Amino acid sequence: MNRGRTRAVASTASVFACAAVAGSCSGPLSVLHPAGSSAASLARLGWFVIALMFVITAVMGALLLVAALRRRGQLTEHARYDVGGGTGWVLIGGALVPVVVLAGLYVLTLTALRTIPAETTDAEVHIDVAARQWWWDITYRDSLGGIHFRTANELHIPVGRTVRVTLRSLDVNHSFWVPRLHGKVDAIPGRTNTIILNATEPGVYAGECAEYCGAQHALMRLLVIAQPPEAYAAWAAAQARPAREPTADLAREGYGAFMSGPCSLCHEIAGTPARGRTGPDLTHFGSRRTIAAASLENDAPNLRAWIVNAQSLKPGALMPALPMFDGRTQHALVSYLQSLR
Numbered sequence: 001m002n003r004g005r006t007r008a009v010a011s012t013a014s015v016f017a018c019a020a021v022a023g024s025c026s027g028p029l030s031v032l033h034p035a036g037s038s039a040a041s042l043a044r045l046g047w048f049v050i051a052l053m054f055v056i057t058a059v060m061g062a063l064l065l066v067a068a069l070r071r072r073g074q075l076t077e078h079a080r081y082d083v084g085g086g087t088g089w090v091l092i093g094g095a096l097v098p099v100v101v102l103a104g105l106y107v108l109t110l111t112a113l114r115t116i117p118a119e120t121t122d123a124e125v126h127i128d129v130a131a132r133q134w135w136w137d138i139t140y141r142d143s144l145g146g147i148h149f150r151t152a153n154e155l156h157i158p159v160g161r162t163v164r165v166t167l168r169s170l171d172v173n174h175s176f177w178v179p180r181l182h183g184k185v186d187a188i189p190g191r192t193n194t195i196i197l198n199a200t201e202p203g204v205y206a207g208e209c210a211e212y213c214g215a216q217h218a219l220m221r222l223l224v225i226a227q228p229p230e231a232y233a234a235w236a237a238a239q240a241r242p243a244r245e246p247t248a249d250l251a252r253e254g255y256g257a258f259m260s261g262p263c264s265l266c267h268e269i270a271g272t273p274a275r276g277r278t279g280p281d282l283t284h285f286g287s288r289r290t291i292a293a294a295s296l297e298n299d300a301p302n303l304r305a306w307i308v309n310a311q312s313l314k315p316g317a318l319m320p321a322l323p324m325f326d327g328r329t330q331h332a333l334v335s336y337l338q339s340l341r
């Protein structure tokens, strides 16, 4: 097989590889599987770019094939490389076509961006998200702009309603990205960016930090849980209540250990003496699906491992290793935290 044909086969293979990639784009972080109006604009643009890429690849492959088949034989039978000619191909294929294609894509991208609102006056839910190394500090605002309640790493929103989210950073640059709902928007120290979320169907949408922000950037994830409006309202009402008091003996023991130990210095639990603001608010911790910025499932073994040695799971996180708790106290702390529903 000569070189031209090898290239033609390689182009065809790349077309199939791209088709395979596009076909697998229905995962939790797929930009091609939108569930919100902003993401839908970006998905349309994405599909167009992919289709255009297929056309260009097919044309290139066909040209290579024609060139390979047209002149076979020995190298010595062909004209020398420096006899001239072919300038038209270079000018049209190498300059004109790329300029037209790229300029067209630029205009289409600007058009798609214009459909994504950067501000709104009719939002029903207002949420402040503060990015921190390496988790998301979430504050829901009440109708007067005051603090309604705090939570972390898991955003609940009502389906079909407009949700205004402000993004800030308390340390370095981060980027808030929930691909099925919205494109990436940076969270920058000293600046507030606003995005409008509008989920069109209920679901749990995965997100992550999309700007390198230090050692645990890869474990700075989040979830957006879009619920029917009634379910959302029930959730928000429950979140706004102070923490429930532990009733079971083990959970009460855990409460004591939490309040007298180092935990309460960094975490807040509304309705208790714990008032720390360094770490996530834990008032309704037991109702969350995940821990450690959505990187681990919220179950007893993970929680216990996190309490004992968070540094082995997420080296560099502010949560220190806590070797001072004996086995029973670890169980008690887990029991108390899980009771915070």
Ligand code: CUA
Binding pocket: 131, 132, 134, 173, 174, 175, 209, 210, 211, 212, 213, 214, 217, 218, 220
């Ligand atoms: Cu925060 Cu990457």
